[in-house]
Amino acid sequence: MVNKDKITTENLNLWFGKNHVLKDINIGIEENKITAIIGPSGCGKSTFLRCLNRMNDLIDNTKITGKVSLGGENVYNNRMDVVTLRRRVGMVFQKPNPFPKSIFENVAYPLRIQGVRNGISERVRKALSAAALWNEVKDRLNISALSLSGGQQQRLCIARALVTEPEVILMDEPCSALDPIATAKIEELLFTLKEQYTICIVTHNMQQAARVSECAAFLLLGELIEFNNTNKIFTNPADKRTEDYITGRFG
Amino acid sequence: MKKRKIVQTIGFSLLYLSVFIAIFALSSILYFVIIKGAGVINWEFLTSMPKEGMTKGGIVPAILGTFYLATGAILFSLPLGIFAAIYLSEYAKQGRLVRIVRLGINNLSGVPSIVFGLFGLGIFVKFFGFGVSILSGALTLGILILPTIIRASEEALLAIPESFREASLALGATKWQTIKGVVLPNAIPGIMTGAILGVGRAAGETAPILFTATTFFCSRLPSSIFDEIQALPYHIYALMTEGTHSELQVPIAYGTTLVLISLVLLINLLAIIIRYKMRKGKKW
Numbered sequence: 001m002v003n004k005d006k007i008t009t010e011n012l013n014l015w016f017g018k019n020h021v022l023k024d025i026n027i028g029i030e031e032n033k034i035t036a037i038i039g040p041s042g043c044g045k046s047t048f049l050r051c052l053n054r055m056n057d058l059i060d061n062t063k064i065t066g067k068v069s070l071g072g073e074n075v076y077n078n079r080m081d082v083v084t085l086r087r088r089v090g091m092v093f094q095k096p097n098p099f100p101k102s103i104f105e106n107v108a109y110p111l112r113i114q115g116v117r118n119g120i121s122e123r124v125r126k127a128l129s130a131a132a133l134w135n136e137v138k139d140r141l142n143i144s145a146l147s148l149s150g151g152q153q154q155r156l157c158i159a160r161a162l163v164t165e166p167e168v169i170l171m172d173e174p175c176s177a178l179d180p181i182a183t184a185k186i187e188e189l190l191f192t193l194k195e196q197y198t199i200c201i202v203t204h205n206m207q208q209a210a211r212v213s214e215c216a217a218f219l220l221l222g223e224l225i226e227f228n229n230t231n232k233i234f235t236n237p238a239d240k241r242t243e244d245y246i247t248g249r250f251g
Numbered sequence: 252m253k254k255r256k257i258v259q260t261i262g263f264s265l266l267y268l269s270v271f272i273a274i275f276a277l278s279s280i281l282y283f284v285i286i287k288g289a290g291v292i293n294w295e296f297l298t299s300m301p302k303e304g305m306t307k308g309g310i311v312p313a314i315l316g317t318f319y320l321a322t323g324a325i326l327f328s329l330p331l332g333i334f335a336a337i338y339l340s341e342y343a344k345q346g347r348l349v350r351i352v353r354l355g356i357n358n359l360s361g362v363p364s365i366v367f368g369l370f371g372l373g374i375f376v377k378f379f380g381f382g383v384s385i386l387s388g389a390l391t392l393g394i395l396i397l398p399t400i401i402r403a404s405e406e407a408l409l410a411i412p413e414s415f416r417e418a419s420l421a422l423g424a425t426k427w428q429t430i431k432g433v434v435l436p437n438a439i440p441g442i443m444t445g446a447i448l449g450v451g452r453a454a455g456e457t458a459p460i461l462f463t464a465t466t467f468f469c470s471r472l473p474s475s476i477f478d479e480i481q482a483l484p485y486h487i488y489a490l491m492t493e494g495t496h497s498e499l500q501v502p503i504a505y506g507t508t509l510v511l512i513s514l515v516l517l518i519n520l521l522a523i524i525i526r527y528k529m530r531k532g533k534k535w
Contacts, residue, residue, distance in 0.1 A: 055421060060344075087423035097414040099433055110422040113432065160422065 006031040006168060006198040007052055012066035014047060016059065021047050023222045024066070029168075029215075034190060034199045036213035036230065038206065040245065043219040045202040046094075049170050052200065053089040054082050070168070087114070090161035094173040096153035098145035098160070103128075103137050106145045106156055110164045123163055131159035132189050151182025158189065162197075169193065171201040175208065187212050206246055210234050218242045281512070288509030291502045297510070305468060305490065306499040310507050312469050316385075316480035317454050317514070319473070320464060323389025324396060324453040329446050331393075332400030336442075339401070340408045341430055360398035364458040367395045371463040386476040388464020395459050396449035403445020407438035440529035444522045451518035455511065457484040467493060483511040 005028035014022040021044050029035045037045045050056045051068055054075060068075045075085050087110075098106050107124045116123075124141075128134040133155040137148070145156055154174060161169055175183040190199060190212050203209050209216055210230060217227040218239075226233060226242045237243045295309055302308030335356075343349045371391030381387040411434050419429040465485040473480050487504050494500035 053421060055417065058417070058420065083423050083425055086421055091421040093414065093418065093421075095414065097412075097418045099415060099418065100437060109419070109432065110424075113419075113422070113424045113428045157418070160418075164423070 004031045005029060006071065007200070008067075008069045009051070010067040010069075012048075012051060012068060013064065014044075014051060014056065015063040016047075017061045021222050022051070025219075025224050027217055027224060027227055029198060029200050031198050032194055032196075033214045034194050034201060034212055035215045035217065036209035037200065037202045037217050037219060038204070038209050038245075039219035041204065044222045045204075045219055046172050048219065049091075049172050049200060049202050052168070052170055053086050053091055055091065057082065087164055088166050089168045089170060090164070090166035091170045092154070092157050092161055092172065092174045095177050096150055096157050098148070098153050098156050100144065100146055102142045103145050103148070103156060104141040107159050107163050110160060114164065124159075127159040127163035128156075130162050130193070131155045132185065132192075133159055149182070151178050151185060154178060154182070154186060155189070158186070162193075166197070168198045168200065171199065173202050173204060176204070183208070206248075218245065220245070284505065284509050284512055287502070288505035288507075291506035292509060296506055301468065304496070305494070305503070306496045310481075310483070310486060310503070310510065312472060312481040313483045313486040313507065314510065315472060316465070316482040317484070317511075319385050319476075319480060320388050320392055320460060320482055321450045321454040323385060323476070324392035325446060325450050327390055327393035328397045328400050328449065332397055332445075333404050333442060335397075336401050336404030336408060337430060337435075340405045341426070341434070356398050356401050360402075364395060364456050365461075367391055367459040368461050368463060370394070371459060376463055382477060383462070383464060383466070383479050384477045385464060385473060385480055388460040388480070388482075389476075391459045391463045392453040392456060395456060396453050399449045399452060400442075400445050403448070404438070404442045407441025407445070408434060410441060411437050440525055444526045444529070447518055447522040447525065451515045451522070454518065455484060455515050457488055460485060461488075483507055483514070487511070 007029040009025050009027050012022055012025040013020070025048060037048060039045050047056065051064065052070075052075070056062050056064070064076060070085070070088065073080065099109065101109070104121075104124055107127050108120050111120050111123060125134060125138075128137065133152060136152060137156075145153065148156060154177075158169075158174075175186055178186070187208065190201070193199060201209075201213065213230045215228070216230040216233045218225045218233065218237075218241075220241055226237060226239045228238070232238075233242060234246060237246065297309060297314070298311060299309035300311055339349060339352065343352075368391065371387055371394075375381045375387035375390050376383055379387075381390075415433050415437070416429055419433045420426070424432065460482055464480060465482050466479040467481075467489045469479065469481050487507050490500045490504040490507070494504075
C-alpha cells in the first residue's frame with residue numbers, strides 16, 4: 001500500500017538573520033503515519049516543525065525559501081491564510097502550556113475563536129476522550145487547568161489541539177517535561193490518534209522515536225542526513241553519521 | 252583589621268541614618284497633619300457645604316469635585332492608555348520609532364504639572380471651548396496620568412508568558428483574538444494597579460486643575476460636566492492664600508489636608524493589595 005504524502009517540503013531553507021538554520025530540506029510526511037524528526041540539540045528540528053504551520057513568522061528577521069506543501073497547496077503562498085493553515089495544522093509544544101482558564105474553557109477556546117456556538121460541550125467531551133483525559137477530569141471540568149499534573153496538562157493541550165479536528169498534528173518534544181508514566185500514556189495515545197491524523201513529532205529521545213514512529217528523519221546542523229522507514233534508520237542506517245548518532249557516539 | 256571594622260561601622264551607621272531620616276520625614280508629615288487636622292474632622296465636616304464665607308461648615312463640594320475629576324481622568328486615560336500599550340507591546344515592530352515613542356512617553360511623566368495646567372487651559376478651556384469645568388480638568392488630569400497608565404499596562408502585558416501567545420496563535424487565533432482572549436485577561440490585575448495609582452496621582456494634583464477646573468467657592472454642587480467645581484488640593488491652596496479669616500480657615504485647611512492625604516494613601520493601599528493578590532494568584 002502506498003501512502004499519500006500529506007506534507008512535502010522542497011528545497012526548504014531558513015535563515016534567522018545571517019544564521020542559516022535549515023539547508024535544502026526535502027521531505028515527505030505521509031498521511032496517517034507518525035513521522036519522527038530526530039537529531040542533536042540545535043540541529044533545527046523544532047525550527048523545521050515550526051515551518052510547517054508558519055510559527056516562525058512570529059520571529060523577526062526570518063527568511064525562508066523553497067516550498068512547503070500541505071495537500072498540494074504551498075503554505076508560503078500569498079493566498080494562504082495563516083489562520084486557516086494553523087486550524088488545519090495543530091501544534092503541541094514542549095512545555096505544557098494550558099491557559100490559566102478552566103479545563104473546559106481551555107478545550108473550548110479554539111471553538112470559541114472560530115465562532116462555534118452549538119455543541120461545544122459535546123465536542124469538548126469528544127476531544128478530551130480522544131486525548132485519554134476525559135475519565136480523569138469529567139467531574140471537575142470547571143477547575144483551573146493549572147491545577148492538573150504536568151502529564152494531564154500536556155494531554156489537555158493535545159485535546160485542545162484536537163477539538164477542531166485538524167488534518168495534521170505537530171508535536172515539539174511533547175514528553176520532554178514529563179515523567180516516564182506520563183510519557184507512556186502519551187505514546188499510547190499517539191497510536192490511536194494516527195488513525196485519524198497525520199502526526200509529526202520532534203524528539204531527542206531515541207527510544208521514543210523507535211517506539212512510536214513509522215518514518216524518521218535525521219537532521220544534523222540544519223541538513224537532512226537521512227529520511228527513511230524508522231526500522232531501516234535504526235537497524236541499518238545508510239549514513240555513517242546517522243549510525244553514530246543513534247548508537248550514541250555523539251549528540 | 253581594626254580599621255576595616257571602623258569603616259564598616261561608619262558605613263552601616265550612615266545607611267541606618269539615611270533610612271531613619273527618610274522615615275522620620277514621612278512620619279512627621281503624617282503626624283503634623285493629623286495633629287493639626289484631626290480636630291476639625293467630624294461627620295458634619297465631611298457631609299455639609301461650606302458656610303459663612305468658608306469659615307465654618309464642611310468640604311463636601313471639594314470631596315465631590317476631587318471624586319469627579321479623578322473619575323473623569325481615569326475614564327478618559329484608561330482606555331486610551333491600554334490601547335496605546337497594546338499597540339506598543341503587541342503590534343508595533345520593535346525598532347527605533349517605538350523606542351522614540353517610549354522615550355517620549357517616559358519624558359511626559361517628568362513634565363512639571365503646571366505645564367499640563369497651562370496646556371489644559373490653552374487646549375480644553377480655550378480652544379475646545381469647554382471653559383473652566385469638570386470636563387477640562389478631568390481631561391488635563393487624564394493626560395497627566397496617561398504615561399503612568401501606559402507604562403503600567405505595558406509592563407503587565409510584557410509579563411504574560413510568550414507561551415500563552417504561541418499556544419493561542421498555533422490554535423488558529425488571530426492576533427487580536429489572542430490579545431483579547433488570552434493576553435489582556437491575564438494582564439488586567441497589573442493594569443488595574445497602574446490605573447489606581449493614576450487615580451491617586453490625579454486626586455492629589457493641584458497645578459493641572461488650577462486654571463482648568465476649580466474655583467474658590469461654589470454655592471451649589473455642580474449639575475453638569477461644564478460646571479466649575481471645588482477640589483480638595485485647590486481648596487487647601489485657596490484657604491491658605493485667599494482666606495481673610497485665617498484663624499478660622501487654617502484649621503479647615505489642615506482638616507482638608509488630612510482628608511486628602513488619607514484618600515490618596517487609601518487609594519495606594521488598594522493598589523498594593525491588588526498587586527499582592529495578583530502575585531499570589533499567579534501560577535505560571
